[in-house]
Amino acid sequence: MKAGSNLEKVLEKRLFAVTGELGPPKGNDVSVIKRKAELLKGYVDAVNVTDNQTAIVRMSSIATSSLLIQLGLEPVMQMTTRDRNRIAIQSDIFGATALGIKNMLCLTGDHHTFGNQVDAKNVHDLDSIQLIDCVRTMRDQGRLLGGEEKIEGEINIFIGAAANPFADPFEFRVIRLGKKVAAGVNFIQTQCIYDMNRFKEWMRMVRDRGLHEKCHILGGVTPLKSGGMARYMAKNVSGIIIPDEIIDRVVKAKKPAEEGIKICVEQIQELREIEGVHGVHIMAIEWEQMVSKITEMAGLLPRPKIE
Numbered sequence: 001m002k003a004g005s006n007l008e009k010v011l012e013k014r015l016f017a018v019t020g021e022l023g024p025p026k027g028n029d030v031s032v033i034k035r036k037a038e039l040l041k042g043y044v045d046a047v048n049v050t051d052n053q054t055a056i057v058r059m060s061s062i063a064t065s066s067l068l069i070q071l072g073l074e075p076v077m078q079m080t081t082r083d084r085n086r087i088a089i090q091s092d093i094f095g096a097t098a099l100g101i102k103n104m105l106c107l108t109g110d111h112h113t114f115g116n117q118v119d120a121k122n123v124h125d126l127d128s129i130q131l132i133d134c135v136r137t138m139r140d141q142g143r144l145l146g147g148e149e150k151i152e153g154e155i156n157i158f159i160g161a162a163a164n165p166f167a168d169p170f171e172f173r174v175i176r177l178g179k180k181v182a183a184g185v186n187f188i189q190t191q192c193i194y195d196m197n198r199f200k201e202w203m204r205m206v207r208d209r210g211l212h213e214k215c216h217i218l219g220g221v222t223p224l225k226s227g228g229m230a231r232y233m234a235k236n237v238s239g240i241i242i243p244d245e246i247i248d249r250v251v252k253a254k255k256p257a258e259e260g261i262k263i264c265v266e267q268i269q270e271l272r273e274i275e276g277v278h279g280v281h282i283m284a285i286e287w288e289q290m291v292s293k294i295t296e297m298a299g300l301l302p303r304p305k306i307e
Contacts (some may be wrong), residue, residue, distance in 0.1 A: 002139065002186055003156040005102035006074045007046040009306040010279075011187060011216040016272060017279030018300050019076060019189065019218060020044035020291050022068070024059035033064055037071045039288040043295045045303055046103055048189070048281070051078040055115025062092060066099040076160060077101050080109025085125035086134065086145055093138060097155050105160040105189065106131040128161060129176075129183050135159050136184030159184060163217075164191040165202035167239045174205040180215075187216040189281040192233075195241040196270055203276055212276030219271040222283045223290055224260035227251035261294060268298040 001008060010017045020040045025032035040047055047068060051061040065075035077096055084092065096104070108128045112120040126134060134145045138155040141147060161180045165173050177188065193199045199219070206212050224230045230250045234242040246263060253259035264282075271277050280300075284290050295301050 003102040003158040005046070005158045006306060007076065007103055008158045008186070010045045010304060013304075013306065014278070015304055016300070017046075017216070017218060018044045018295060018303060019046050019048060019279065019281045020288070021048040021050065021281070021283045021285075022064070022288070023050050023053060023286070024061065024064040026056065026058050028059060030067060033059075033067050034071065036288050037068060037073050040291055041071075041073055042303065043292050043301070044282070045279075046074040046076050048076045048105060048283075049078060051080045051107065051109065052083065052115070054110045055082070055112045055117065055120070057116060062096050062099070062101070065096065065101050069100050074103070075101060076103040076105050078105045078107055079131070080107045081124055081126045081128060081131050082109030082112065082122050085123050089126065089131065089134060090138065090144055093135065093155060093157070094151075094153075097157060098153075102156060103158045103160060104135060105162065106135065106185070107162055129179050132159055132161055132180055132183040132185050140184070158186050160187045160189060161185045162191070163188045164239045165193075165199050166191055166195060166241045170198075170202075171205075173202060174209060174211070177206065177211055178209060181211050185215050187218065187278075189218045190220040191239050192220050192222040192283060193267060193271070194246055195243055196267065198241065200274060203274055207276050216278040217276055218279040218281045219267075219274075219277050220281045220283060221264050221267050221271075222285060223264040223287065223294065224250050224256075225287060226256045226260070230260075261290060261297070264294055265297045268294070268300070 022036050049061045049064045061077050065077040068075045106128050142151050163177050227250045230247045250256050250259050268280050
């Protein structure tokens with residue numbers, strides 16, 4: 001075991017894992033975290049805590065993750081390289097692990113021009129692949145990046161990263177995943193999947209390289225609330241492909257939100273049948289109350305309790 005987290009135990013036992021997502025508040029209102037935590041507790045194995053997603057200033061992922069532990073939920077702390085150099089990265093990893101955080105997702109982060117601090121400066125001292133290697137070096141060698149200075153204590157972290165099977169050039173996506181595996185990633189969460197045919201082709205290439213045997217892959221799903229949301233995401237969100245037939249289903253439905261949930265459940269059931277997919281990552285964006293319904297309808301309950 002790399003860290004002994006609940007998520008790691010579920011995946012290592014080859015059970016179908018379920019992770020959710022929680023966006024911290026745009027301030028220090030802890031009640032926002034408590035409300036969202038209650039909606040997710042018992043329905044997921046771990047909860048991603050986003051790190052100033054879309055470059056919007058929010059409570060830090062480390063502080064929010066620590067609060068989730070106190071509330072009885074296991075966090076997957078996201079960390080972006082957008083805002084930190086290697087000094088701050090390693091310092092934050094020291095702090096996170098001291099607070100009991102055992103899962104970490106290594107990300108580049110959305111460009112600052114998407115957010116509410118357009119005059120900020122991006123850092124990008126490391127990229128996401130180098131961040132994975134940095135965390136592995138700290139964990140497996142007990143040394144800082146560069147390998148010279150010994151760490152006081154132990155860094156026990158289950159290392160995750162993201163993958164986008166839908167970005168171009170398509171053929172490069174599996175090569176990039178291979179680089180993350182070589183750097184030391186333990187689990188992968190993908191971008192939202194709507195184009196299942198393209199995802200299946202990506203997974204075929206993943207299996208051809210044997211990457212599904214070297215890391216755990218969790219397919220990402222996001223329920224669509226409305227036809228407007230479907231159209232907006234298809235047009236404006238980079239790296240997401242939503243086929244016309246899915247957009248049409250939501251647009252033409254008498255109850256678009258219910259149809260969006262139904263499509264999400266169908267996607268999860270299809271993902272469970274794909275060789276090499278070890279779980280699902282449910283990104284119910286500001287719609288956390290639907291996670292209980294989605295997991296129940298998809299036959300994912302009860303979640304396993306592993307000591």
